[in-house]
Amino acid sequence: MSAMSGPTAAARIHGMDKAVAFTAAPLLVIVYASARFLDGLDGERGPGPAWTTGHLAFLAALLLFVPVLLELRRLAGRGPFATVTAVVGLVGAVCSVVQISVDLVVGALAADHEAMRGMFAGVRSVPGVDVVVYLVGPVLLYLGLLVLYCHLAVVRAVPVWRAVAVVLAVLVSLLGLDALPAVGLLLYAGLAHPRRGISPAAARG
Known part of the structure; x- marks a missing residue:
């Protein structure tokens, strides 16, 4: 009979899945940043394979930040403060997913960069979209990560x-999309391989 079975096996597999999210999410941000750099070598970005590949990588990263935020909430004790902070981060993730989805659709439909520019102008002219989806909303994801991680550091988790x-990743992200390589590397340093640095016992204490 296997030494790892039943609930124990399920718990370990679940833990491995969460660890993968912590490591893969920042790596996929780096993939997006790399694809974006290659896409801009000809002086403009999109449409084309590099645009689509990069945005698909970033979409996957955003989806992986969902279990990351939920796990950080758990480690922080699932209290009201941790819950509200995680919800703020999740709202930011949703806004970012909407933005990347729009980018993917526009990239798929547009024949050239000028056509893309016109489509984006039409989307951003819709009342509220520019602020919620492009300016304020995505920042909430970084804010949620920042506050939860600072809380965990304070309680020595x-x-x-x-x-x-x-x-630093959050602060560097304020410099714009050209700073994404540094953002991805800093997020990798902070998030990757959580089993080596996160202490649930300390967080609960």
Whole structure:
């Protein structure tokens, strides 16, 4: 009979899935940043394979940030503060998913860059879309990650250097999309391989 069976096996597999999300999400941000750089070598971005590949990678990263935020909430004790912060981050993830989905659709439908520009102008002219989907909404994802990681660092559930890396990633992201390579690397430093740095016992204490 196997030594790992029943609930124990399920718990370990579930834990492995969460660890994969912590590591893969920042790596996929780096993939997006790399594809974006290659896409811009000719002086304009999209449409084309690099545009689509990069945006699909970023979409996958955003979806993986959902279990990351939920796990951080669990480690932070599932209290009202952790719950509200996680919800803020999840709202940001949803807004970012909408934005990337629009980018993918426009990239698929547009014949050239000028056509893309016109389509984007039409989307962003819809009242509220520019603010919610492009300006304010996506920032909430980074804000949720930042606050949860700082909280975990304060209660010594994660090393301070991990929280510092996440804080730096958020600050660097304010510089714009050209800073995404650095953002991805900093997020990888802060988030990847959580089993090596996160202490659930400390968080619950």
